[in-house]
Amino acid sequence: MTRRLGMALGFLAAGMAGAAAQGWQPTKPIEFVVTSSPGGGTDNFTRMIQSIIMKYKLIDQPIVVSNKGGGSGAEGYLVSKTAAGDPYKVIFGTNNAYLLPYVAKLGYKFSDLTPVAALALDEFLLWVKADAPYKTAKDYVEAVKAKPETYKMGGSQSKDTDQTLTSILSTVTGAKFIYVPFQGGGAVGTQLAGGHVNSHTNNPNESIGQWKAGQVRPLCVFSPARLPAGPKVTETAGWADIPTCKEAGIPVERFQMPRTVWLPAGTPPGAAQFYEGVLKKVSETPEWQEYITRTVQTGQFLSGDSLKAFVANDDKLSREVFEREGWIVK
């Protein structure tokens, strides 16, 4: 009897939640919190979405974008804690949402975030200087293996995607690099062009200018399939001409960085669904396609269970690296 009543109440509650899901609509200005400083990849991602929402009037309320990039973005994710339950704070980031709490003592936990969606996967490539003697990724890895800990791998920041990828690369191939952290992909690119490091793993967007200028050259892409063919970047080659790292003989199946959107935990039911719906529409506009193509990312809309599965997998993979490298803080 009581159990049945409980069930009935449960259904009722679920029904009401469902109604709310249909009904939740913003009634005041929304703040988009960017977990990078102005000009960063996440900043461009957020402002692109904001401009598309405004152009197609997908949300009636005004949107204010604020940059909270301090502490590798931790400052932005902290909003989930300080504004718990506030559906007017939408947080834009990458996989550092769930990876940062491993490597630094922070005031928020991953459980303080409500997942909304991931809209794109940014790709990683292995780059060397244009006049380097290596024809293929395999050549380069063999050269590094022959003289361990003399080749320098540049990357942006520490204990972040670039260093994680470098660590994975070392583990699967046995090639030991000296990892040098710089500030941002732009600085890393300049260092490679000047021959001060031997390689880096910049995103396509970060190094397209230098590839065009004939200063650097990509060896392989850490993606399960080749990048889509676009207009040629140099005289002779375009993105689709770059082999996947697996083709090139490096057994790293994929390494990609999701561009993610979150809400604080404890937001009213339906708020996450509302934003998910809006973002889904954003991802179907021609402007979004243009952005994805221009920045050579992979457009892939993840939400609900597909997002959960992706996060769980990525989390597991990165956690293994963090544990092996001893980066995890207690």
Added chain:
Amino acid sequence: MVARWQAELGMAALLAVIGIVTIIGALEYGVGWSPSGPEPGAFPFYMGIIVLLASVANGLRAALPLLRPGLWAGQAFLKPEQMRLVLGFTLPILGLVVASLMLGLYVGMALYLFGTLVLQNRYPVIKAGLIALTTPFLAYLLIERVFKVAMLKGPLEAFLGL
């Protein structure tokens, strides 16, 4: 009156404390020399040491008049009249900060302007009220409407739905 040597000593003491705090904070991350260069705490550690040592030296120099009267004799840091002016100016700013954090910057600045103009400078209430109301309004137009930057808001703005 605050004498010059007292102010010197107070500042040196404050800076020495900051130095010690820095050193303690730096010790958490290792201050040695690892195979790949200095550890993360090393740099702040030595900076903390410099702040501490130099402040101790400055403090000792300030304390000299206690031993040799007449060295800093008559050197005032703040005369009573100046003290009144400085506190009269700084304390309302403290009020501005507290009010802004509780009520938002717009309300905070309106209260601050009205308060300083009327209570402190004996400015006519109507004129002061006008300045206190137009300034936040102009700031709102410029910052939020023209440049679209979010300002620190409080309960009033929430009530008005801004």
Added chain:
Amino acid sequence: MDGFSGLLHGFGVALTWHHILLMVIGVLLGILVGVLPGLGAPNGVSLLLPLTFTMDPVAAIILLTSMYWGALFGGSTTSILFNIPGEPSSVATTFDGYPMAQNGRATEALSFAFLSAGFGAIVGVLLITALSGWVTQFALKFSSPEFFGVYFLAFASFVGLSGAPPLKAAVSIALGFSLAAVGMDSVSGSLRLTFGFDVLLAGISFLVAVIGLFGIGELILTIEDGLKLDGIRAKITPRDVLRTAMQMPKHWATLLRSSIVGCWMGITPGGPTAASFMSYGLAKRFSAYRANFGKGEPDGVIAPETADHSAGTSAMLPMMALGLPGSATAAVMLGGLMIWGLNPGPMLFVERPDFVWGLIASMYLGNVVAVVLVLATVPLFASILRIPFAIIGPLIVVVCFIGAYTIAGRPFDLWLALAFGVLGYAFKKLDYPIAPLILAMVIGDKAEDAFRQSMIMSKGSLAIFWSNPLVTSLMLLGLVLLFWPLLGALRQRLRPSRA
């Protein structure tokens, strides 16, 4: 791209109605912050900075640099008319400018100030134009050890030139470095000196520090003096200006010497304030009318103004080419460059010639616009200063706090601005130098990053700092400058006597 064709290209970029409008707006805003005691160029520019985040970088830098020129001119106006330096770098202008105004030669003093300032600025820009083509050849030679060498050099030259008591200068510098270390350490990826406080996660913004130290600190100082604003009525007619302009060639020696001093101090980051003092001292030393200095001698206005402006403009070159600020304002702009997604450094000249040359071309135009506008607006600003300080003071306070909040939208920054304000006031009164603290905050963590990156590259060997001629000469020059004060005798003779 070499100097001349680059410049032509730059004029193409800069000469649009949109940019000229921004120049006028920037100069006017700059004159406003320059005239107001308490608000100076560094915090004027930092107040405007968050508002440029969404602008095109060329337009943004034109707006900010024009504001800088305006502020430099505005600062001199109040120095001469009210004996209140609106800018730290206009302090030396008060020595002879105010006596001239008191003697009824206000127009002459202002014209001399603006014209020589304009001359100094143009010399500074010419120098930049000549050197930039050459700078690009360095483009790719810079890696972490070289960057460290440059930061080291900047510090060494700066420390050698500040007239503050050495122990106090040491505290300022080390404190600045410590403040810069708060937050995420990019080399190790760990959080430092946050003591578990989430508000410290993002570090301490040097912009907030500037607003507090310069803006609020300066206001408290002004209040303490029981400020009385007794303006001198000034009316400038084109004829007066022309008559003064005719006299300028007579002062060629002072103009030339002061430009050289200014350019040198702008490029080795000594800063406009130090430049103006040094130039005043030299002018006094070499003048035939030495006794007249401090009583209203035109050379005493021309020298600091020329040096101030040539230092201010030439400081843009190391800022862009090396990521090194030659003045506090350049330091703020350096922050802006990075925010707009530009990487200051030799590559900037290769990657963004439109930005670099657009800026350089805008500097010629901006300074001409500034001279014209400042001459036109003198009476207006003189009347603003007749508003009682009782009203202007609190309004400046409000502007400072709006600025402090808009930088990053952190409520905690309001507390920081207040704390830095009180600290700045106490520092000024107790002879702790503030400029080295700001410099340390701006380049502190960069210098540390560069050092530690070098150590990672060399596996902990310091030999990397003399591994090639470039880095070796940078380090050597730095060491020479660092120990320069020990060769004090020469410096003692060059140092100006404080009037």
